[in-house]
Amino acid sequence: MSSDDTAGKGGGSFDKARRNFLRGLGIGTVAAVAQPAWGGQTFQDVFADFFQKDYRRMAPEEIEAALERIERKAQARYDVEIDCQNTPPQPGVVYGYAINISRCKGYRDCVHACVKENNLGRDSQVQYIRVLQMDQGDFNLEHSDHYYEPETVPVEGKHYLPVQCMQCDDPPCVKACPVQATWMEPDGIVVIDYDWCIGCRYCMAACPYWARHFNWTTPEIPAEEMNTDTHYLGNRPRPRGVVEKCHFCIHRTRKGRQPACMEACPTGSRIFGNLLDPDSEIRYVLSNKQVFRLKEDLGTEPKFWYFSD
Amino acid sequence: MNTRAYLFAVALSCPFISTAVAQESPGGQQELRFEGYPDAPEIEVIPRKDDLFFYPCTQCHSFLEPNADIRELAAPHDINIDHGRGRIWCLSCHNLDHRDTLRTLLDEPVDFDAAHLVCGGCHANRHKDWYFGAHGKRVVNWQGERTVYNCTHCHDPHSPAIKPRAPKPSPPVRAGLQLESGVEHEKSSVWESQEEQEEQ
Numbered sequence: 001m002s003s004d005d006t007a008g009k010g011g012g013s014f015d016k017a018r019r020n021f022l023r024g025l026g027i028g029t030v031a032a033v034a035q036p037a038w039g040g041q042t043f044q045d046v047f048a049d050f051f052q053k054d055y056r057r058m059a060p061e062e063i064e065a066a067l068e069r070i071e072r073k074a075q076a077r078y079d080v081e082i083d084c085q086n087t088p089p090q091p092g093v094v095y096g097y098a099i100n101i102s103r104c105k106g107y108r109d110c111v112h113a114c115v116k117e118n119n120l121g122r123d124s125q126v127q128y129i130r131v132l133q134m135d136q137g138d139f140n141l142e143h144s145d146h147y148y149e150p151e152t153v154p155v156e157g158k159h160y161l162p163v164q165c166m167q168c169d170d171p172p173c174v175k176a177c178p179v180q181a182t183w184m185e186p187d188g189i190v191v192i193d194y195d196w197c198i199g200c201r202y203c204m205a206a207c208p209y210w211a212r213h214f215n216w217t218t219p220e221i222p223a224e225e226m227n228t229d230t231h232y233l234g235n236r237p238r239p240r241g242v243v244e245k246c247h248f249c250i251h252r253t254r255k256g257r258q259p260a261c262m263e264a265c266p267t268g269s270r271i272f273g274n275l276l277d278p279d280s281e282i283r284y285v286l287s288n289k290q291v292f293r294l295k296e297d298l299g300t301e302p303k304f305w306y307f308s309d
Numbered sequence: 310m311n312t313r314a315y316l317f318a319v320a321l322s323c324p325f326i327s328t329a330v331a332q333e334s335p336g337g338q339q340e341l342r343f344e345g346y347p348d349a350p351e352i353e354v355i356p357r358k359d360d361l362f363f364y365p366c367t368q369c370h371s372f373l374e375p376n377a378d379i380r381e382l383a384a385p386h387d388i389n390i391d392h393g394r395g396r397i398w399c400l401s402c403h404n405l406d407h408r409d410t411l412r413t414l415l416d417e418p419v420d421f422d423a424a425h426l427v428c429g430g431c432h433a434n435r436h437k438d439w440y441f442g443a444h445g446k447r448v449v450n451w452q453g454e455r456t457v458y459n460c461t462h463c464h465d466p467h468s469p470a471i472k473p474r475a476p477k478p479s480p481p482v483r484a485g486l487q488l489e490s491g492v493e494h495e496k497s498s499v500w501e502s503q504e505e506q507e508e509q
Contacts, residue, residue: 108476112478123481256453284443
């Protein structure tokens with residue numbers, strides 16, 4: 001700064017001083033941006049993240065830019081090159097799920113396949129699926145135990161009931177959200193915009209199935225176990241402090257693949273398909289088996305049925 | 310009632326039989342043959358012959374004298390048939406005359422890759438469920454072509470009940486909480502006093 005210039009000559013020199021000050025500010029900003037002081041991100045990414053809109057209000061090019069930011073963030077955080085996509089819902093498809101509880105043996109293969117598929121933190125307590133163990137003849141969920149750890153399953157005299165997000169058709173969690181960060185997609189999947197969620201956990205209180213989970217910690221995932229096939233509304237790396245839930249493996253099912261829990265189930269208890277297709281397996285189950293839904297009296301219309309045969 | 314009228318009555322009453330067709334057998338009497346279920350979707354069954362250790366059976370059995378006597382078998386077939394509570398013997402499903410095939414209850418040869426036709430002979434309800442996707446396991450896709458596992462992929466036909474095995478680890482207990490087994494939430498004083506009143 002040339003302080004002697006400003007001392008000698010009136011107003012014109014003040015302009016010059018201001019110009020110099022602004023130039024200095026600019027240089028300082030550039031220096032700050034160049035330093036890795038933004039959590040391994042660039043200033044532009046942090047800036048764009050801050051002003052990122054709700055998923056449903058973003059233009060296609062804005063979503064594209066958000067996906068690229070997510071990929072860059074994953075690279076910085078996990079040192080993995082992921083592919084984050086925005087596969088749209090298929091027209092004429094509404095997903096439904098059915099579980100044959102007389103065949104479920106409580107192996108928990110689905111739980112661990114889900115953890116792996118959806119990039120859930122290995123040390124956090126978040127698991128989207130809980131397998132409840134109950135006495136045979138008893139269906140009181142309050143008497144159920146999902147921490148069971150016997151030598152072998154099934155245990156004599158027990159039955160098993162896997163519970164995850166029921167993808168309700170009239171979801172109470174969506175109504176509870178004060179910022180509209182969660183909604184039902186046209187294919188019936190209730191999703192969360194993890195960048196829009198403020199972590200207030202109202203939806204967790206509203207959900208009667210304990211299907212929503214809060215991630216208290218930034219997920220710790222070994223780089224080699226990271227699933228690189230991700231979706232914006234699904235299993236992409238989430239920030240800490242947001243609510244997460246099962247999304248019927250949106251990145252797989254929208255491309256015609258089975259959800260990871262169904263693929264992992266060794267008993268074939270899980271049946272998934274399009275409710276609008278009269279020839280699908282799920283429709284055969286619904287019309288030929290005695291199906292029921294959990295807490296049906298609450299009127300949340302789950303798209304998740306149980307049956308036994 | 311003549312034969313045709315009887316068949317018609319059976320066809321009306323039983324959906325399983327209704328998809329069978331009557332065929333003239335060499336003996337002159339009519340037999341019912343399974344021809345698939347009406348409106349059943351196209352399925353592709355994963356072949357399993359390559360996984361069979363001793364297949365083709367004719368490697369040995371073309372040199373051995375056929376012996377239909379029910380007896381204790383020696384190695385390599387010293388298996389315990391835990392299926393059908395003692396009413397099933399090897400030749401209920403295996404074909405004595407064409408060793409590389411299985412047989413249905415009507416003594417038709419069935420390829421090893423189509424073993425479900427043998428199982429379906431007795432387990433008709435399961436077989437129908439399997440065809441339509443309510444039993445068994447579909448592979449990879451929920452959409453498009455249906456590729457399914459055969460019955461014998463999951464069930465050992467000689468001992469079809471699924472054996473217990475160890476579960477995967479249980480979920481971690483939430484930080485700050487302790488796992489107490491056998492907690493009865495309804496054992497509060499309110500409930501106990503009510504039970505006592507009911508007893509009196």
